[in-house]
Amino acid sequence: MTHTTILIIGGGAAGISAAIAARRSAEHLGKSCTITLLERNARPGTKIRISGGGKCNVTHRGTPAELLDKGFLRLNEKRFLRHAFYAFSNSNLLDLLRSRGVEFAERADGKVFPISGEASSVVVAFEELLRKSSVQQHFSSRVRSVERKGELFLVTVADASFTAEVVILATGGVSYSRTGTTGDGLAIARALGHSIKSSVAALAPVYTQKAPPASLSGISLRSAALVASAGGRSVERRGDLLFTHRGISGPVALSLSRDIAELCTEFGSASLFADFFPELSLAELEEQLLLHARKSGAQMVRKFLQSCAMAPHRGAFTETPHGTIPTAIVPFLMHHATIENLVTWSSLPKEKRQLLITTLKRFPLGTAGNVPLDQGEVSAGGVVLGEVNPKTMQSRIIPKLFLCGELLDYAGEIGGFNLQAAFSTGWMAGSYAACS
Numbered sequence: 001m002t003h004t005t006i007l008i009i010g011g012g013a014a015g016i017s018a019a020i021a022a023r024r025s026a027e028h029l030g031k032s033c034t035i036t037l038l039e040r041n042a043r044p045g046t047k048i049r050i051s052g053g054g055k056c057n058v059t060h061r062g063t064p065a066e067l068l069d070k071g072f073l074r075l076n077e078k079r080f081l082r083h084a085f086y087a088f089s090n091s092n093l094l095d096l097l098r099s100r101g102v103e104f105a106e107r108a109d110g111k112v113f114p115i116s117g118e119a120s121s122v123v124v125a126f127e128e129l130l131r132k133s134s135v136q137q138h139f140s141s142r143v144r145s146v147e148r149k150g151e152l153f154l155v156t157v158a159d160a161s162f163t164a165e166v167v168i169l170a171t172g173g174v175s176y177s178r179t180g181t182t183g184d185g186l187a188i189a190r191a192l193g194h195s196i197k198s199s200v201a202a203l204a205p206v207y208t209q210k211a212p213p214a215s216l217s218g219i220s221l222r223s224a225a226l227v228a229s230a231g232g233r234s235v236e237r238r239g240d241l242l243f244t245h246r247g248i249s250g251p252v253a254l255s256l257s258r259d260i261a262e263l264c265t266e267f268g269s270a271s272l273f274a275d276f277f278p279e280l281s282l283a284e285l286e287e288q289l290l291l292h293a294r295k296s297g298a299q300m301v302r303k304f305l306q307s308c309a310m311a312p313h314r315g316a317f318t319e320t321p322h323g324t325i326p327t328a329i330v331p332f333l334m335h336h337a338t339i340e341n342l343v344t345w346s347s348l349p350k351e352k353r354q355l356l357i358t359t360l361k362r363f364p365l366g367t368a369g370n371v372p373l374d375q376g377e378v379s380a381g382g383v384v385l386g387e388v389n390p391k392t393m394q395s396r397i398i399p400k401l402f403l404c405g406e407l408l409d410y411a412g413e414i415g416g417f418n419l420q421a422a423f424s425t426g427w428m429a430g431s432y433a434a435c436s
């Protein structure tokens, strides 16, 4: 049996950050303490290594308020993360890594990556920081259970046990299970008395019950609106959408996947639609198409669709930066609106014009029956936020237990927000764990 002051379970972004912060905080307070980190993989930072396609989109440009606004769409999550994002901001994170020689570049879209183009440079920097912080690291050590024994925690791995004064649970979410995230921490938190919101995928591709036509696979719709409906409820987001051989993906599908997964969990499935003209209401689109039809009566509707801009603003079907409606999708629009190939605007009956308008505003993409949890870049759900103090990351249920990272019930957008959230909540947990 080994005794330690602070024991951290999970050596991902949150656990690493917690360990470094705990040492700094202890030194600041002049406290001597042992810090132990248990990680089930053979090395720390497995997910950091694969993040951003191996390039590690480590954070995002902006103030903490801007990051929260852009990266977290649900108000309760924004509120919960606020303190942590101010306590350990993106500049704090980048300064920490710069202290180990890692330099960064910001992309035009605000994403921040190491200049090396290698996620491993970030992990190596953290490994050095962990060593400098005298953190006792145990790899290939999968924690089986955590129990409260009087004033201490008893933490058991396969071939050893530890007693600890403080425990920080940083075991991540439940997606990409091959990286070590199989939900152990959720079971541990539940056994200790925490409520767990069931997990759904976020930032995942969406599979449709019937695969899209093969000719659409790889086709993207720029700046369309993706709408998902089930049980009288509807969710919508705007962005680029990609058809895949199993359904849809691309930024807008990834972003809305969590909402779609929730609709599927509640109602069994969700109907998906694309709106090619999200800037215009049905009535505005009708008015504009009518004007166009009067001016260009001899033009074939098919030709119009093939040269029509994606997501145009009022008054201009041709001028947008989003390209035109992809040619490959035009036959499907025509078929859905029951318009023959050679029909011109002047020969298009009113009912068919109206059917075309509803098709363009609500083009069916299929029925989502499943958003694969394991393929989510993150998982939503986890330890209920109300049971964790957002100013310290300490459990409101078990004193001296801290929880941080993706284990908690939040999920950010693509752009470096999830790693920043893990680093920020981890930093806060470590800082306060050393004080408790």
Ligand SMILES: Cc1cc2nc3c(=O)[nH]c(=O)nc-3n(C[C@H](O)[C@H](O)[C@H](O)COP(=O)(O)OP(=O)(O)OC[C@H]3O[C@@H](n4cnc5c(N)ncnc54)[C@H](O)[C@@H]3O)c2cc1C
Pocket: 009, 010, 011, 012, 013, 014, 015, 038, 039, 040, 041, 044, 045, 046, 047, 048, 050, 051, 052, 053, 056, 057, 058, 059, 141, 142, 143, 144, 170, 171, 172, 173, 175, 176, 179, 180, 181, 182, 183, 184, 185, 376, 377, 378, 404, 405, 406, 407, 415, 416, 417, 418, 419, 420, 422
């Ligand atoms: C493919 C992919 C790409 C991504 N790209 C980005 C990106 O570019 N930018 C971004 O911001 N976010 C990205 N993310 C999301 C981001 O990586 C995670 O949100 C973040 O790493 C979560 O950090 P964490 O420390 O909470 O959890 P994790 O990094 O998952 O770490 C948890 C650790 O706990 C360990 N563990 C679990 N159970 C036990 C146990 N019983 N005992 C001991 N150890 C245990 C696990 O092995 C794991 O190492 C990506 C995710 C994936 C899957």
